[in-house]
Amino acid sequence: MHNLILNTDSYKTSHFLQYPQGTEYVSSYIESRGGSYPKTLFFGLQIFIKQYLTKPITLTDINEAEEVLAMHGLPFNYEGWMHILKQHNGYLPLEIEAVPEGTLVPTGNVLVQVVNTDPQCAWLTSYIETALLRAIWYPTTVATVSKACHTILDAYLSETADNLNSLPFKLHDFGARGASSEESVAIGSLAHLVNFMGTDSLSGVMAARRYYHKEMAGFSIPAAEHSTITSWGREGEAAAYANMLRRFGGKGKTVAVVSDSYDIWNAIDNIWGGELKSQVENNGGTLVIRPDSGEPVEIVPEAIERLMAKFGYTINSKGYKVLPDFIRLIQGDGVSVTSIEEILCEMKKRKLSAENVSFGMGGELLQKVNRDTQRFAMKASAICIDGEWKDVYKDPITDRVKRSKKGRLALINQRGEFKTVSRNSVDPSENLLIPIYRDGQLIMDYSLDNIRLLAMNDSVSVG
Template sequence: MRMSASSPPTICRASTTNGSLSSKERIMILNINPLSQADFYKTGHIFQYPEGTTEVYSNFTPRSDRLAPVLRDRFDSKVVWFGLQGFIKMFLIEIWNENFFKQPKDVAIGRYKRRLDCALGPGAVDVSHIEALHDLGYLPIEIKSLPEGSRVDIRVPTMTIRNTSDARFFWVTNYLETVISDELWKPSTVATIAYEYRRLLEDFAERTGAPKAFVDWQGHDFSARGMSGFMDSMSAGAGHLLSFYGTDTIAAIDYLEDRYNANAEREIVGGSVPATEHSVMCLGGKESEIGTFRRLITEIYPSGVVSIVSDTWDFWKVITEYARELRPQILARTPNAIGLAKVVFRPDSGDPVRIIGGYNCVEIDRMSDLSSAIEQGAEAIQVNGKYFILDGAGEEPLLREAREAEVKGAVECLWDIFSGTETDKGYRVLNERVGLIYGDSITLQRAEAILNALERKGFASCNVVFGIGSYTYQYITRDSFGWAIKATSGVVNGERIAVQKDPVTDGGAKKSACGLLRIEQEGNRFVLYDNQTEEQERQGELRTVFVDGKLVVDEDLATIRARLGAVV
């Protein structure tokens, strides 16, 4: 969360290399059995395929955006494809190798057999095919993928998977369905939503004359504590970092160094600033809260950026009385090594649109003029030095007396104290020594409403940073973009068979492609061609990234970011 639009990157000069644990140490600590990362029904499918089956060919596709939490008038029905390389390195290579192929055969097979015997009954599933896989020593599959960071049209597959030349292992393709789905739908979904935030912020930056470089830091990942465990927060947090630099998810940077060849010593992977929490403010005491602010601003962090949570008791008092009293100390802050010197106030409760942007207030002489004010679009009124918020509308609107600060909103309150500059499009920008970040229950819809409110009041979009938390990144499911793996082709007794799912009881969203697949890029779209020949399937934009236990395409974060074209 750099609060300066033109700040150069902060480069870490640590002497250590990527990661603190070796891959083997990390995986052995987790001790994940890769064969257990499947639904129970997968264990019997090998026996259910037609006799003579030698190949299963499947794809992973975002099938629908009907439930996607996007801004409909802005969304162009494309998802950001991301997470496959990290999954391949972590699961298909490290976990499978360390916790299955490198384990003694009796240990690896015994562990799997015990799980099935205990759950399904002794001897319910023959494990000879698992023994054969262990003897083989690697995963005999080929994965082809569109390049990560690509924006892929809905209903276009992002990857395909099939078993390779050893026909005994046709069953492996869809045995991996569960783990591919549960590990890959979320990084792509988060990367897509982060990109939608990015597009929204870039639009308002253009409209109000805010510097585009500020957008790199304007979306800040606050989601880690609300995610489904640390592995979830790592991979999802990495998806956020395709479109922004700002993050409080430390492990997302580790993930990108470990899985995507990023290096925080050479590039900006992600960054943050010192910030307080409510325990800090509470323990400082309510009566001496301003003293806590003064100590933080002048003693603990006299230079650079410090973000201070400000709603522990009375946010409006902080943003008016405290801010005014501490104005000399705030303006006197010294820049750090990269030129930053800012106090960021962080409200953390209430209606984010109103807290930041306030209300459209119309001044009237008497209450009898209320209807006229409503006709002018008033959301609040000022009459005889008092402020009232309109909590209802109609013939008898409800009026709630409010403080001036609440009606104005945080940005305008800070402007009254610190003033600032104007963009070349005439929108106001707060003094560079102060800022705001809001990270409670932010969604794309609320972010847009906040930016609209600021624009109506004549403020540029760069006056606020958004903390994008689990209210965005955990309020999603696999169905947000309808992610699913489906088989579309197979070989039985030497004959290639085209496969298609098309339930008569469904409206068409679950209808799958058919046969072998080819994806072509046509203009700014990826287009699916199904029912392809073997020769046609080898063409197009799908490229082999993993085959027979080995990663064959190993890209870096910079390449993927450049492909997406988000952060500069």
């Protein structure tokens, strides 16, 4: 699974025979052509480079690829790969430029540009497309979805809460079990952690340590699941809740307890707000109650109002009701970008501060995205034949949205507006595409802290 030569589409293996004679260089770019969000939060290239491109291919890789592709029915560029092994010690002779990770870029602009650095390897630029595009579209799309949620939560907290102190923990990653692989969890969860600091995906935390110089990128709390509550039996529901407070409560501590295994309203009105009321009020920390079924737009406001009926509330400076510090709610079922806004909108109508609730998102965050969510594509835009650069592009009459860009490109920012322009039309110092990788070496090594700071400077609107 780690043979980089075979980390491509099958048909790519025949392309070394398809370019015009005399082809020396091919330059390609990656962009988000549009999609669900008007801007994309660029993230994740460094993971791919560190994991795959800083490790050389070997003779074993070449021999395996030759054997597999012969059986698969395709030609294999044995001489080309042996040239890379002998002349470049197995490292791919490519240069990859990209915008700094954490940059929010309007769709329709270049994000990455790739060109071969050895004229004998012009075929390599397109060969890497499959792996490189996948390595970019997925984390960038997850980061963009997460940023859209951050923008919504920021707006509602600004309107209904006294401060934004709770914002970094308002959206928790619940997606580990619903993702397609452990690698997807690591990449997607880390992309979410660009915007927030709450996660239950340990793979993302480990990815931050390995790829972005962050010893601890996200945090969690002790929390119950249905099995740990229902194992006490229906008659032992109150005892199960009391056990959670006893085991995990205390000054400065937070514990979450799923409370809808049987009847969420009975749990709030008669157990938490009745039998265990004094323990909740005096445990010294914060109890977070989690509904896990029903219609979220209806359940969340009603649950908060029932908690307020039992535990009281204050009115903040914005005129909205806030539960006491010792109790909060987290909604982790049916959560999406859309439902977060719908829930917060309904809460605002009822004069309930967004401070009262946090969210957990699973499949909608890590899994219900694809390359077309932001219409990602990688296309060749320039070719050098016998020393002369020429523009190349596609322009299908059946879908003008798929018209590709021409030439060697640059990304500039003029008075706050990003523009993709010809590389030769601007001073190199204006170009926001920075060399990230060249011939096996990582040139820029970003930290998650710096990426977070850059990502904070803008917002992603929905629709």
